[in-house]
Amino acid sequence: MFHLRLAHQVKAAAMASMITASLLVFSLLHLGNALSVDYYAKTCPDAERAVTAAVKKAIANDNTVPAALLRMHFHDCFIRGCDASVLLNSKGGEKAEKDGPPNISLHAFYVIDHAKRAVEKLCPGVVSCADILALAARDSVALSGGPAWEVPQGRRDGRVSRANETNQLPAPTFNLTQLKQSFSQRRLSTKDLVVLSGGHTLGFAHCSSFQNRIHNFNATTDVDPTLDPSFAARLRRICPVHNKVRNAGSAMDTVTPAVFDNAYYELLLRGRGLFSSDEALLTHPKTQGFVSHFASSQEDFFKAFVKSMVRMGNLQGGEEVRKDCRVVN
Ligand code: HEM
Ligand SMILES: *[C@@H]1O[C@H](CO)[C@@H](O)[C@H](O)[C@H]1NC(C)=O
Ligand SMILES: *[C@@H]1O[C@H](CO)[C@@H](O)[C@H](O)[C@H]1NC(C)=O
Ligand SMILES: *[C@@H]1O[C@H](CO)[C@@H](O)[C@H](O)[C@H]1NC(C)=O
Ligand SMILES: *[C@@H]1O[C@H](CO)[C@@H](O)[C@H](O)[C@H]1NC(C)=O
Numbered sequence: 001m002f003h004l005r006l007a008h009q010v011k012a013a014a015m016a017s018m019i020t021a022s023l024l025v026f027s028l029l030h031l032g033n034a035l036s037v038d039y040y041a042k043t044c045p046d047a048e049r050a051v052t053a054a055v056k057k058a059i060a061n062d063n064t065v066p067a068a069l070l071r072m073h074f075h076d077c078f079i080r081g082c083d084a085s086v087l088l089n090s091k092g093g094e095k096a097e098k099d100g101p102p103n104i105s106l107h108a109f110y111v112i113d114h115a116k117r118a119v120e121k122l123c124p125g126v127v128s129c130a131d132i133l134a135l136a137a138r139d140s141v142a143l144s145g146g147p148a149w150e151v152p153q154g155r156r157d158g159r160v161s162r163a164n165e166t167n168q169l170p171a172p173t174f175n176l177t178q179l180k181q182s183f184s185q186r187r188l189s190t191k192d193l194v195v196l197s198g199g200h201t202l203g204f205a206h207c208s209s210f211q212n213r214i215h216n217f218n219a220t221t222d223v224d225p226t227l228d229p230s231f232a233a234r235l236r237r238i239c240p241v242h243n244k245v246r247n248a249g250s251a252m253d254t255v256t257p258a259v260f261d262n263a264y265y266e267l268l269l270r271g272r273g274l275f276s277s278d279e280a281l282l283t284h285p286k287t288q289g290f291v292s293h294f295a296s297s298q299e300d301f302f303k304a305f306v307k308s309m310v311r312m313g314n315l316q317g318g319e320e321v322r323k324d325c326r327v328v329n
Helices: 002-009 013-028 047-061 065-078 109-122 129-142 163-168 176-184 190-201 229-238 263-269 276-282 285-296 298-313
Strands: 204-206 249-251
Touching: 047 065, 047 109, 047 129, 065 109, 065 129, 065 190, 065 298, 109 129, 129 298, 176 190, 176 276, 190 263, 190 276, 190 285, 190 298, 229 249, 263 276, 263 285, 276 285, 285 298
Parallel strands: none
Antiparallel strands: 204 249
């Protein structure tokens, strides 16, 4: 709607899209105070330890938790900034983000509830749910064999969560142009796009997320020719046209799905990236160069991932410290 209204007023298409992009940034995010790694040093020094303990305990029972928490933080940051809007429950007729269309893999909200309860016991009303989620995402990566880093904190929790805003998330069918736009609207770079896509070294996707590549790819070709043929054949067996198996799907990193490593990039170079949006990273020499580099250096991927996570985590939006992560104060 934003696009249409502006297009009316501004004739020059290039100009219009520049203005649209910058207005969108301002409508989505505002710059809060600078975050800091010792934000709770005086007010809640044991908060981090309590969050880590809750995440560890959950992982011991369910190894899909790290992927869930990493993705949850990404979704949170991409809608209204990292303000824990993703954690709010629907209220009456007002559907929240977590009940919006691409919700099929968001789960493990209970882990954040447990962490919040532990933190509230130590220091009530101090630590935001958005910070707890950012810490839990970091712990998820570190406890899966990935890098550990200090998380800048001081985020505030938002008071709004709308199901229809999940359409602001990038889709797995996006091409490189669309992906770059989605990231640049949030002041994230093309490098951030390639680096953060490496989060797909963890976790699982449902058939619907890659259906477009294995059936009816286009008018002349049934299967995306950039897919490795044997990988495509396997995906087609798991996900037939009329799929009747609930929750059928595939790991994104089919070799080490629960290990945070650089296998995502190696697989991508071999036609074994799962989504069109992953494959899209190979369609330009610049992004392809990053992919090749990270495939050959896990160390550089880890360093870059930490930087990009901090940049994504800087997107702010909230205004309060929620008492219960599922409801506004
Ligand atoms: C670049 C644009 C991105 C697109 C188009 C995208 C798309 C998707 C899709 C479609 C799924 C599978 C959902 C399902 O079928 O259940 C998924 C899962 C996942 N994504 Fe992304 N994603 C993107 C970026 C990111 C980023 C930036 C991160 C974190 C750094 C991330 C982390 C994950 C994780 C960990 C999962 C697995 C979740 C689970 O197993 O519970 N993604 N993503
Ligand atoms: C996903 O959305 C559906 C329909 O809006 C809703 O019934 C379901 O509870 C949601 N799932 C999660 C995990 O929030
Ligand atoms: C999104 O949903 C909210 C209510 O939750 C509504 O006020 C708003 O008009 C909707 N926006 C669009 C674009 O549908
Ligand atoms: C990317 O997708 C958009 C929307 O479908 C389309 O307009 C554009 O031409 C595509 N760009 C490329 C380079 O394929
Ligand atoms: C379908 O995709 C293939 C491979 O990308 C391409 O060569 C072909 O031109 C496409 N056909 C149509 C009708 O778009």
